[in-house]
Each structure stands twice: as C-alpha cells, then as structure tokens.
Amino acid sequence: MAKNYYDPSDLRKFGEITEWSEELGEKFFDYYGSVFKEGALSAREKSLIALAVAHVVKCPYCIDAYTKDGLERGITKEEMMEAVHAGAAIESGATLVHGVQMMNKYKKLSM
Amino acid sequence: MSTKSLSARKNDLSIPQKQLEYLNDGLFAEGELPTFKHKLEQENSFPLQPKPLEILQINLGYMCNQVCSHCHVDAGPDRKEIMTVETMQHCLQAIKTTGAHTLDLTGGAPEMNPNFRWFVEEASKAGIKDFIVRSNLTIIVANKKYYDLPEFFKKHNVHVVSSLPFYKREKTDKQRGKGVFDKSIQALQMLNAVGYGKEGSGLKLDLVYNPSGAFLPKDQTAMESDFKTALKEDFDIEFNSLFAITNLPISRFLEYLIASDNYEDYMYELVNAYNPTAVQNVMCRNTLSVSWDGWLYDCDFNQMLELKVNSKVKHISNYNEEAVQNRNIIVSQHCYGCTAGAGSSCQGTVA
Numbered sequence: 001m002a003k004n005y006y007d008p009s010d011l012r013k014f015g016e017i018t019e020w021s022e023e024l025g026e027k028f029f030d031y032y033g034s035v036f037k038e039g040a041l042s043a044r045e046k047s048l049i050a051l052a053v054a055h056v057v058k059c060p061y062c063i064d065a066y067t068k069d070g071l072e073r074g075i076t077k078e079e080m081m082e083a084v085h086a087g088a089a090i091e092s093g094a095t096l097v098h099g100v101q102m103m104n105k106y107k108k109l110s111m
Numbered sequence: 112m113s114t115k116s117l118s119a120r121k122n123d124l125s126i127p128q129k130q131l132e133y134l135n136d137g138l139f140a141e142g143e144l145p146t147f148k149h150k151l152e153q154e155n156s157f158p159l160q161p162k163p164l165e166i167l168q169i170n171l172g173y174m175c176n177q178v179c180s181h182c183h184v185d186a187g188p189d190r191k192e193i194m195t196v197e198t199m200q201h202c203l204q205a206i207k208t209t210g211a212h213t214l215d216l217t218g219g220a221p222e223m224n225p226n227f228r229w230f231v232e233e234a235s236k237a238g239i240k241d242f243i244v245r246s247n248l249t250i251i252v253a254n255k256k257y258y259d260l261p262e263f264f265k266k267h268n269v270h271v272v273s274s275l276p277f278y279k280r281e282k283t284d285k286q287r288g289k290g291v292f293d294k295s296i297q298a299l300q301m302l303n304a305v306g307y308g309k310e311g312s313g314l315k316l317d318l319v320y321n322p323s324g325a326f327l328p329k330d331q332t333a334m335e336s337d338f339k340t341a342l343k344e345d346f347d348i349e350f351n352s353l354f355a356i357t358n359l360p361i362s363r364f365l366e367y368l369i370a371s372d373n374y375e376d377y378m379y380e381l382v383n384a385y386n387p388t389a390v391q392n393v394m395c396r397n398t399l400s401v402s403w404d405g406w407l408y409d410c411d412f413n414q415m416l417e418l419k420v421n422s423k424v425k426h427i428s429n430y431n432e433e434a435v436q437n438r439n440i441i442v443s444q445h446c447y448g449c450t451a452g453a454g455s456s457c458q459g460t461v462a
Binding site (some may be wrong): 043044068071072 | 277307322324326327328329331334337376383
C-alpha cells in the first residue's frame with residue numbers, strides 16, 4: 001500500500017469500488033453518468049460547476065478529472081479560473097456570513 | 112517548442128522501430144493494458160480487413176513550412192522527402208484503375224511539392240471528381256507564389272481540409288508556432304473570399320481540430336458550434352464542418368507525451384475509451400495510403416512507422432487493387448487512437 005493518501009493513478013481505479021458493493025456502485029455510476037448528460041444545463045456548463053465544486057470540496061481527483069474534461073470540451077483557462085473563483089466566493093461567503101452569528105451573540109452577551 | 116524535426120535533431124524517436132518498441136514495451140508488455148491485437152481478438156475483429164476502397168490518400172512529401180509540436184509526420188522545412196514526377200505518374204496509372212472515388216492529398220504541406228498543381232490537373236483528367244487537399248493554411252500566405260491557391264482549388268473544385276487547432280490565438284500558436292493563428296485567419300478569409308465555406312457555393316472548407324495537449328477530443332458537434340460562433344463573431348469566417356481528430360501516440364506527439372510524463376495516462380485514456388463501433392469504420396478499412404516514395408500503407412500513421420501493407424503488392428509502381436485489398440491490416444498500440452471515444456479519422460469521428 002502506498003504511504004501517501006492520494007495517488008493520481010488511483011483515479012483510474014475509481015470504477016473498482018463497484019467490486020465490493022455491486023448494486024450501490026452501479027447505482028452511483030448510473031446516476032453520475034445521467035447527471036452529466038446534456039439536459040436543461042449543457043454538459044459544458046455542468047463541467048464548469050463540477051470544477052468549481054471539486055475545488056470547494058478539495059478533491060484532487062476531481063480537480064484533475066474536470067480540468068481535463070474542460071480541456072476536452074474546449075473550455076478556456078479563463079472560464080475555468082472564473083468557475084474556481086465562483087466556488088471560492090461561495091465558500092468564503094459561507095464563512096463570513098457566520099460573522100452575523102458572531103455579531104448577534106456579541107450583542108446579546110454585551111450590556 | 113523545437114523548430115526542427117526529430118529527424119534533424121537525430122532524436123531516437125525519428126526511428127520508427129524505436130517508436131514501435133516504445134509502444135510495445137512497458138504497459139503493454141507487462142500486461143497492464145491489453146494490446147490492440149488482443150482487444151480485437153476479444154471481439155472477433157482480428158485480423159482487421161479492408162472494406163471496398165473509397166479513398167486513395169497520397170502523401171506528396173514531408174516538407175512543410177511549419178514544425179507543429181504534435182505532428183505525426185515529423186514534417187518541417189528540414190525534411191527533403193518529396194514525391195517525384197515519376198512516382199506521381201505511377202499514382203496516375205493507379206488512379207485510372209482504382210475503385211476509389213476520392214483522392215486525398217496530404218504531406219507535409221502538399222502544396223510545397225513543385226509538381227503539386229500538375230498532379231492535381233492530371234488526376235482530374237484521369238477521372239478523379241473528389242479531391243481533398245489537407246492544407247495547413249499558412250502556406251497560402253507564406254510566399255506570393257501560393258497566393259492564388261484558393262483560386263486554383265476553386266478551379267478544380269478541391270475540397271479543402273485545414274488544420275486549426277483552436278479558435279483562439281494562444282493555443283494555436285503554442286502547438287503550431289508563433290504567428291500561425293493570424294496567418295491561418297488571413298488564409299481562411301482568402302478562402303472565404305473565393306466562396307469556400309459559403310452556403311450554396313459548393314466549395315467545401317472543413318476544419319480540423321486536434322487537442323493541444325494530452326487529452327482527447329470530446330464532442331465534435333459541440334466543438335463545431337463553438338468554432339463557428341467564435342470565428343464568425345471575431346473574424347467573419349465561415350466553414351462547413353469541423354473534424355475532431357485524436358492525436359496518435361507516435362512521432363513528435365509521442366516525444367511530447369514522454370517528455371511531459373503524460374504517456375502512461377494517455378495510453379490508459381485511449382484504451383479505456385476503446386469503442387468497438389469505431390473499429391467497424393476506422394479509416395484504414397476504406398483508405399489506402401501512398402508515401403512520397405510510392406510505398407503502400409494501411410494508413411498515414413503506419414506509413415510513418417514504416418509498416419508497409421501486408422500484401423504481395425507493396426508499391427504503387429506495380430499497383431493491383433485486388434491484391435492489395437486482399438490483405439490483413441497491420442495494427443499496433445497506436446491504433447487505439449483511432450478507436451477511442453467517438454473514433455478518429457482524417458474525416459473526424461467515425462462512431
């Protein structure tokens with residue numbers, strides 16, 4: 001077993017999770033495949049959403065996968081970086097909006 | 112980006128045998144990935160055999176005014192291999208007897224062959240109705256002797272297929288050399304000006320997109336729509352279709368894959384994307400490739416790997432279509448490039 005937690009080549013083995021739980025694995029991959037098909041949103045738009053989320057959940061496998069997916073779809077690096085900022089803005093906003101809770105508590109406890 | 116061919120740099124990968132060793136060793140020799148032959152055997156598709164011949168693809172020489180980083184021909188200004196008139200005459204004899212309806216001229220830059228125009232005219236007289244010229248575009252503006260190429264193409268109703276890796280300058284120039292994008296745009300505007308790519312003109316102008324890196328083309332239709340919108344809005348350029356072509360792991364693209372440590376991932380990607388439907392329509396089944404010196408190959412890629420047809424007739428000087436058609440196609444691991452995803456051929460996707 002590798003001594004590091006993340007190995008880029010493990011991404012290729014993702015499908016193997018089905019071997020230890022066939023039903024759930026297949027359900028997941030069917031669902032995953034359907035999610036990223038053309039729909040009300042284009043596959044291109046979904047790829048950018050996936051890239052932004054990949055950064056927010058800090059998944060190195062997903063970042064590799066959706067950077068390549070973006071390149072394959074002809075998504076430009078400027079579009080990719082804006083998507084990452086959209087994710088980062090929501091994430092930092094999610095932290096900062098808790099500042100209101102801090103302010104509320106501060107005010108409640110203060111005379 | 113190097114400005115010299117592998118051949119001029121005396122790089123090991125300019126030797127076809129070295130490339131084949133690379134493609135047969137490692138991942139495939141150790142059984143980590145199945146060989147292409149094994150994959151075909153599993154599906155009862157081995158040996159791969161030709162369908163009726165439709166396209167005669169003639170390589171007029173490896174000389175080119177560009178040195179693209181992905182070039183499978185290892186073409187460039189330093190390559191001196193050029194088809195002679197004598198070999199062209201052998202080709203014309205074959206054209207008179209062939210069942211193929213299309214003549215596909217490639218290179219290098221085929222227009223740089225000094226007898227290019229003569230050959231097109233003679234082939235036209237010999238009865239070829241459907242001509243394809245694979246133009247790198249910049250040749251049209253490289254020297255004033257080429258400025259009238261759009262008119263020449265129009266006169267012979269040549270179907271022009273041009274490489275434009277992307278509709279933005281940065282990616283195109285990175286792959287094909289500084290300034291290539293602007294010159295390509297200028298050449299496309301010249302082609303549009305004589306009617307190429309315009310609705311109702313009957314003059315076909317198709318573009319070839321190939322990925323500028325270690326990834327596969329994804330959706331030809333979506334990419335075509337992106338190209339059309341961007342080229343129309345930015346440069347008022349029109350074209351007919353976009354062909355998405357996968358880069359095959361040979362020659363300069365193989366060099367790039369190895370140097371950038373992408374070879375293994377790329378081969379995994381190709382093998383995992385193997386599509387049995389694409390196998391039925393791969394171009395080696397309806398195309399025959401002729402090299403600048405008259406040898407016959409299953410495809411332009413096998414030509415670069417010097418894998419001559421597995422037939423008694425191996426040269427255009429004693430061409431016999433029946434004998435050539437009765438052959439098994441030679442395959443190796445690079446063939447995964449033509450069967451990945453929606454497949455890939457000189458006419459784009461096949462599945």
